[in-house]
Amino acid sequence: MTDKKRGKEIAEVLSNPRSQKDELQALQDTIYVIGGKWRLPIINSICNGNNRFREIERSIPGITTRMLSRELKEMEANQLIKRTVTPTVPVTVEYTATGYCRTFGDIILEMIKWGKAHRKKIIRSPEKD
Amino acid sequence: MTDKKRGKEIAEVLSNPRSQKDELQALQDTIYVIGGKWRLPIINSICNGNNRFREIERSIPGITTRMLSRELKEMEANQLIKRTVTPTVPVTVEYTATGYCRTFGDIILEMIKWGKAHRKKIIRSPEKD
DNA sequence: CATACTGGTATACTCTGTTATACTGGTTAC
DNA sequence: GTAACCAGTATAACAGAGTATACCAGTATG
Secondary structure, three states: OOHHHHHHHHHHHHHOOHHHHHHHHHHHHHHHHHOOOOHHHHHHHHHOOOOOHHHHHHHOOOOOHHHHHHHHHHHHHOOOEEEEEEOOOOOEEEEEEOHHHHOOHHHHHHHHHHHHHHHHHHHHOOOOO | OOHHHHHHHHHHHHHOOHHHHHHHHHHHHHHHHHOOOOHHHHHHHHHOOOOOHHHHHHHOOOOOHHHHHHHHHHHHHOOOEEEEEEOOOOOEEEEEEOHHHHOOHHHHHHHHHHHHHHHHHHHHOOOOO
16 A cells, blocks of 8 residues: 555545544435435425325325325335325325424425525526626 | 315415415425435535545445536536636646535535434334334 | 556446326215 | 216336446556
8 A cells, every 4th residue: 555545544534534424324314215306395295284195286286196196105104104094985095294204394494494595596696607 | 166166275275375385396496406316415525525526436435426427517507516627737626615505504414413313213113113 | 567546428228216198986066 | 977076006108317337648656
Protein backbone atom coordinates (compact mmCIF):
# COMPACT_ATOMS: atom_id res chain seq x y z
CA MET A 1 0.00 0.00 0.00
CA THR A 2 1.28 3.43 -0.92
CA ASP A 3 1.80 6.13 1.64
CA LYS A 4 -0.63 8.24 -0.32
CA LYS A 5 -3.31 5.58 -0.19
CA ARG A 6 -2.69 4.86 3.45
CA GLY A 7 -2.92 8.54 4.22
CA LYS A 8 -6.17 8.74 2.35
CA GLU A 9 -7.66 5.86 4.29
CA ILE A 10 -6.68 7.35 7.60
CA ALA A 11 -8.18 10.64 6.54
CA GLU A 12 -11.31 8.82 5.51
CA VAL A 13 -11.70 7.07 8.83
CA LEU A 14 -11.23 10.34 10.66
CA SER A 15 -13.63 12.32 8.54
CA ASN A 16 -16.08 9.46 8.07
CA PRO A 17 -17.05 8.43 11.58
CA ARG A 18 -19.27 5.40 12.14
CA SER A 19 -22.30 7.59 12.55
CA GLN A 20 -22.17 8.58 8.91
CA LYS A 21 -22.49 5.01 7.77
CA ASP A 22 -25.32 4.42 10.19
CA GLU A 23 -27.11 7.51 9.02
CA LEU A 24 -26.81 6.52 5.41
CA GLN A 25 -28.19 3.11 6.29
CA ALA A 26 -31.11 4.65 8.16
CA LEU A 27 -31.82 7.00 5.31
CA GLN A 28 -31.79 4.17 2.78
CA ASP A 29 -34.02 2.02 4.98
CA THR A 30 -36.58 4.79 5.10
CA ILE A 31 -36.38 5.41 1.37
CA TYR A 32 -36.96 1.72 0.84
CA VAL A 33 -40.07 1.62 3.01
CA ILE A 34 -41.79 4.75 1.75
CA GLY A 35 -40.32 4.69 -1.75
CA GLY A 36 -42.40 4.99 -4.87
CA LYS A 37 -44.89 7.45 -6.12
CA TRP A 38 -47.94 6.42 -4.09
CA ARG A 39 -47.01 5.22 -0.60
CA LEU A 40 -46.95 8.54 1.17
CA PRO A 41 -49.98 10.00 -0.62
CA ILE A 42 -51.96 6.90 0.38
CA ILE A 43 -50.83 7.07 3.98
CA ASN A 44 -51.64 10.76 4.04
CA SER A 45 -55.07 10.15 2.58
CA ILE A 46 -55.98 7.43 5.07
CA CYS A 47 -54.72 9.53 7.97
CA ASN A 48 -56.91 12.35 6.67
CA GLY A 49 -60.00 10.27 7.12
CA ASN A 50 -60.40 8.50 3.80
CA ASN A 51 -60.98 4.91 4.77
CA ARG A 52 -62.92 3.31 1.94
CA PHE A 53 -61.25 2.03 -1.21
CA ARG A 54 -63.03 4.34 -3.64
CA GLU A 55 -62.69 7.23 -1.24
CA ILE A 56 -58.92 6.87 -1.16
CA GLU A 57 -58.87 6.39 -4.90
CA ARG A 58 -60.82 9.59 -5.52
CA SER A 59 -58.66 11.52 -3.08
CA ILE A 60 -55.52 10.82 -5.12
CA PRO A 61 -56.11 11.92 -8.70
CA GLY A 62 -54.13 9.87 -11.17
CA ILE A 63 -53.78 6.68 -9.19
CA THR A 64 -55.23 3.55 -10.78
CA THR A 65 -57.25 0.90 -8.98
CA ARG A 66 -54.47 -1.53 -9.70
CA MET A 67 -51.77 0.53 -8.03
CA LEU A 68 -53.96 1.36 -5.09
CA SER A 69 -54.89 -2.27 -4.66
CA ARG A 70 -51.27 -3.39 -4.81
CA GLU A 71 -49.98 -0.77 -2.45
CA LEU A 72 -52.74 -1.37 0.08
CA LYS A 73 -52.02 -5.08 0.03
CA GLU A 74 -48.34 -4.57 0.57
CA MET A 75 -48.88 -1.97 3.26
CA GLU A 76 -51.22 -4.31 5.05
CA ALA A 77 -48.60 -7.06 4.91
CA ASN A 78 -46.13 -4.61 6.45
CA GLN A 79 -48.52 -3.67 9.24
CA LEU A 80 -48.77 -0.12 8.04
CA ILE A 81 -52.54 -0.31 7.69
CA LYS A 82 -55.37 -2.53 8.88
CA ARG A 83 -58.06 -3.84 6.57
CA THR A 84 -61.43 -4.41 8.16
CA VAL A 85 -64.32 -6.06 6.35
CA THR A 86 -67.83 -5.55 7.68
CA PRO A 87 -70.31 -8.07 6.25
CA THR A 88 -72.95 -5.56 5.28
CA VAL A 89 -74.67 -5.90 1.91
CA PRO A 90 -72.60 -5.25 -0.03
CA VAL A 91 -69.54 -5.71 2.14
CA THR A 92 -67.88 -2.63 3.57
CA VAL A 93 -64.11 -2.50 3.56
CA GLU A 94 -62.26 -0.03 5.73
CA TYR A 95 -58.60 0.80 5.81
CA THR A 96 -57.17 2.38 8.89
CA ALA A 97 -53.68 3.55 9.74
CA THR A 98 -51.79 1.70 12.44
CA GLY A 99 -49.74 3.49 15.05
CA TYR A 100 -46.67 2.37 13.15
CA CYS A 101 -48.00 4.10 10.06
CA ARG A 102 -48.51 7.31 11.96
CA THR A 103 -44.80 7.45 12.75
CA PHE A 104 -44.39 8.78 9.22
CA GLY A 105 -46.31 11.87 10.25
CA ASP A 106 -43.25 14.06 10.76
CA ILE A 107 -41.72 13.05 7.45
CA ILE A 108 -44.95 13.76 5.58
CA LEU A 109 -45.29 17.09 7.36
CA GLU A 110 -41.78 18.12 6.42
CA MET A 111 -42.36 17.10 2.85
CA ILE A 112 -45.60 19.05 2.61
CA LYS A 113 -43.83 22.04 4.10
CA TRP A 114 -41.05 21.73 1.56
CA GLY A 115 -43.45 21.30 -1.33
CA LYS A 116 -45.35 24.45 -0.43
CA ALA A 117 -42.20 26.53 -0.13
CA HIS A 118 -40.88 25.06 -3.35
CA ARG A 119 -44.03 26.00 -5.24
CA LYS A 120 -43.88 29.53 -3.92
CA LYS A 121 -40.26 29.76 -5.01
CA ILE A 122 -41.11 28.56 -8.50
CA ILE A 123 -43.84 31.17 -8.81
CA ARG A 124 -41.50 33.94 -7.69
CA SER A 125 -38.57 32.99 -9.93
CA PRO A 126 -39.49 30.53 -12.63
CA GLU A 127 -36.16 30.55 -14.46
CA LYS A 128 -33.39 31.89 -12.37
CA ASP A 129 -30.03 31.34 -13.96
CA MET B 1 -78.18 13.37 -10.23
CA THR B 2 -79.42 11.20 -7.39
CA ASP B 3 -79.97 12.59 -3.95
CA LYS B 4 -77.49 10.05 -2.70
CA LYS B 5 -74.80 11.16 -5.10
CA ARG B 6 -75.49 14.82 -4.41
CA GLY B 7 -75.30 14.14 -0.71
CA LYS B 8 -72.01 12.39 -1.18
CA GLU B 9 -70.53 15.27 -3.12
CA ILE B 10 -71.57 17.76 -0.50
CA ALA B 11 -70.07 15.55 2.17
CA GLU B 12 -66.91 15.34 0.15
CA VAL B 13 -66.59 19.08 -0.18
CA LEU B 14 -67.13 19.52 3.52
CA SER B 15 -64.68 16.83 4.61
CA ASN B 16 -62.19 17.57 1.85
CA PRO B 17 -61.33 21.22 2.29
CA ARG B 18 -59.08 22.94 -0.22
CA SER B 19 -56.09 22.55 2.01
CA GLN B 20 -56.18 18.81 1.59
CA LYS B 21 -55.77 19.08 -2.15
CA ASP B 22 -53.00 21.60 -1.72
CA GLU B 23 -51.21 19.38 0.73
CA LEU B 24 -51.45 16.39 -1.56
CA GLN B 25 -50.02 18.51 -4.35
CA ALA B 26 -47.16 19.72 -2.17
CA LEU B 27 -46.42 16.18 -1.05
CA GLN B 28 -46.36 14.91 -4.62
CA ASP B 29 -44.15 17.78 -5.74
CA THR B 30 -41.63 16.88 -3.09
CA ILE B 31 -41.75 13.20 -3.92
CA TYR B 32 -41.13 14.10 -7.53
CA VAL B 33 -38.06 16.19 -6.75
CA ILE B 34 -36.36 13.84 -4.30
CA GLY B 35 -37.73 10.63 -5.74
CA GLY B 36 -35.62 7.67 -6.64
CA LYS B 37 -33.13 5.60 -4.78
CA TRP B 38 -30.13 7.90 -4.86
CA ARG B 39 -31.08 11.57 -4.66
CA LEU B 40 -31.23 11.96 -0.92
CA PRO B 41 -28.19 9.79 -0.19
CA ILE B 42 -26.19 11.90 -2.64
CA ILE B 43 -27.38 15.17 -1.12
CA ASN B 44 -26.62 13.82 2.31
CA SER B 45 -23.17 12.75 1.27
CA ILE B 46 -22.26 16.08 -0.27
CA CYS B 47 -23.60 17.95 2.75
CA ASN B 48 -21.43 15.71 4.91
CA GLY B 49 -18.31 16.95 3.21
CA ASN B 50 -17.83 14.55 0.34
CA ASN B 51 -17.21 16.82 -2.62
CA ARG B 52 -15.20 14.81 -5.13
CA PHE B 53 -16.79 12.38 -7.54
CA ARG B 54 -15.02 9.26 -6.32
CA GLU B 55 -15.46 10.39 -2.73
CA ILE B 56 -19.21 10.57 -3.10
CA GLU B 57 -19.19 7.29 -4.98
CA ARG B 58 -17.28 5.53 -2.22
CA SER B 59 -19.50 7.01 0.46
CA ILE B 60 -22.59 5.37 -1.01
CA PRO B 61 -21.96 1.64 -1.35
CA GLY B 62 -23.84 0.11 -4.22
CA ILE B 63 -24.20 3.15 -6.42
CA THR B 64 -22.68 2.90 -9.89
CA THR B 65 -20.67 5.60 -11.62
CA ARG B 66 -23.43 5.80 -14.19
CA MET B 67 -26.18 6.55 -11.69
CA LEU B 68 -24.03 8.99 -9.76
CA SER B 69 -23.05 10.79 -12.94
CA ARG B 70 -26.65 11.01 -14.12
CA GLU B 71 -28.00 12.22 -10.82
CA LEU B 72 -25.27 14.80 -10.37
CA LYS B 73 -25.91 16.16 -13.82
CA GLU B 74 -29.63 16.45 -13.23
CA MET B 75 -29.16 17.95 -9.80
CA GLU B 76 -26.81 20.53 -11.24
CA ALA B 77 -29.39 21.42 -13.88
CA ASN B 78 -31.92 21.87 -11.07
CA GLN B 79 -29.60 24.13 -9.10
CA LEU B 80 -29.37 21.66 -6.27
CA ILE B 81 -25.60 21.45 -6.51
CA LYS B 82 -22.74 23.39 -8.03
CA ARG B 83 -20.00 21.78 -10.06
CA THR B 84 -16.63 23.48 -9.94
CA VAL B 85 -13.69 22.47 -12.08
CA THR B 86 -10.21 23.49 -11.05
CA PRO B 87 -7.59 23.14 -13.84
CA THR B 88 -5.04 21.27 -11.83
CA VAL B 89 -3.28 18.29 -13.38
CA PRO B 90 -5.36 16.25 -13.56
CA VAL B 91 -8.41 18.45 -13.25
CA THR B 92 -10.15 18.58 -9.91
CA VAL B 93 -13.92 18.52 -9.86
CA GLU B 94 -15.84 19.58 -6.78
CA TYR B 95 -19.53 19.32 -6.07
CA THR B 96 -21.04 21.55 -3.45
CA ALA B 97 -24.56 21.87 -2.12
CA THR B 98 -26.45 25.06 -2.85
CA GLY B 99 -28.60 26.76 -0.25
CA TYR B 100 -31.60 25.40 -2.08
CA CYS B 101 -30.25 21.90 -1.62
CA ARG B 102 -29.84 22.44 2.08
CA THR B 103 -33.57 23.08 2.43
CA PHE B 104 -33.93 19.30 2.30
CA GLY B 105 -32.08 19.10 5.59
CA ASP B 106 -35.17 18.70 7.73
CA ILE B 107 -36.63 16.00 5.53
CA ILE B 108 -33.39 14.06 5.55
CA LEU B 109 -33.11 14.44 9.29
CA GLU B 110 -36.62 13.15 9.85
CA MET B 111 -35.96 10.22 7.57
CA ILE B 112 -32.75 9.31 9.34
CA LYS B 113 -34.59 9.53 12.63
CA TRP B 114 -37.32 7.25 11.34
CA GLY B 115 -34.86 4.78 9.90
CA LYS B 116 -33.00 4.46 13.17
CA ALA B 117 -36.19 3.92 15.16
CA HIS B 118 -37.40 1.47 12.56
CA ARG B 119 -34.25 -0.60 12.77
CA LYS B 120 -34.46 -0.66 16.53
CA LYS B 121 -38.06 -1.82 16.26
CA ILE B 122 -37.10 -4.59 13.87
CA ILE B 123 -34.40 -5.81 16.22
CA ARG B 124 -36.80 -5.81 19.15
CA SER B 125 -39.70 -7.54 17.40
CA PRO B 126 -38.73 -9.06 14.11
CA GLU B 127 -42.07 -10.73 13.34
CA LYS B 128 -44.83 -9.34 15.40
CA ASP B 129 -48.24 -10.53 14.24
C1' DC C 1 5.07 -2.97 -18.04
C1' DA C 2 1.08 -3.51 -15.03
C1' DT C 3 -1.70 -1.46 -11.82
C1' DA C 4 -4.44 2.17 -9.67
C1' DC C 5 -5.85 6.66 -9.28
C1' DT C 6 -8.85 10.88 -11.49
C1' DG C 7 -13.79 11.99 -13.63
C1' DG C 8 -16.42 10.32 -15.99
C1' DT C 9 -18.98 8.06 -20.96
C1' DA C 10 -20.90 4.07 -23.86
C1' DT C 11 -23.49 0.08 -24.55
C1' DA C 12 -26.54 -3.20 -23.40
C1' DC C 13 -29.49 -5.20 -20.48
C1' DT C 14 -32.97 -6.20 -16.58
C1' DC C 15 -36.49 -5.23 -13.73
C1' DT C 16 -40.44 -3.40 -11.83
C1' DG C 17 -43.17 0.42 -11.06
C1' DT C 18 -46.71 2.29 -13.59
C1' DT C 19 -50.31 2.73 -17.07
C1' DA C 20 -54.29 1.29 -19.84
C1' DT C 21 -58.19 -1.28 -20.49
C1' DA C 22 -61.42 -4.47 -19.56
C1' DC C 23 -63.92 -7.32 -16.55
C1' DT C 24 -66.28 -9.73 -12.23
C1' DG C 25 -70.35 -10.16 -9.00
C1' DG C 26 -73.56 -8.30 -6.35
C1' DT C 27 -76.78 -4.02 -5.13
C1' DT C 28 -79.36 -0.05 -5.79
C1' DA C 29 -81.48 3.63 -8.55
C1' DC C 30 -84.16 5.43 -12.85
C1' DG D 1 -82.96 -3.13 -18.62
C1' DT D 2 -79.36 -0.09 -18.26
C1' DA D 3 -76.56 2.56 -15.69
C1' DA D 4 -73.83 3.43 -11.57
C1' DC D 5 -72.11 2.20 -7.24
C1' DC D 6 -68.83 -1.08 -4.34
C1' DA D 7 -64.16 -3.53 -4.03
C1' DG D 8 -61.41 -5.03 -6.39
C1' DT D 9 -58.79 -8.72 -10.27
C1' DA D 10 -56.80 -9.88 -15.00
C1' DT D 11 -53.95 -9.04 -18.81
C1' DA D 12 -50.85 -6.74 -21.49
C1' DA D 13 -47.73 -3.38 -22.46
C1' DC D 14 -44.52 0.55 -21.62
C1' DA D 15 -41.03 3.65 -19.91
C1' DG D 16 -37.52 4.65 -17.37
C1' DA D 17 -34.96 3.72 -13.16
C1' DG D 18 -31.30 0.98 -12.11
C1' DT D 19 -27.43 -2.63 -13.06
C1' DA D 20 -23.28 -4.64 -15.28
C1' DT D 21 -19.35 -4.13 -17.73
C1' DA D 22 -16.10 -2.13 -20.32
C1' DC D 23 -13.74 1.74 -21.73
C1' DC D 24 -11.38 6.69 -22.39
C1' DA D 25 -7.47 10.10 -21.40
C1' DG D 26 -4.12 11.37 -18.40
C1' DT D 27 -0.86 10.79 -14.15
C1' DA D 28 1.54 8.46 -10.75
C1' DT D 29 3.34 4.21 -8.29
C1' DG D 30 5.90 -0.07 -8.06
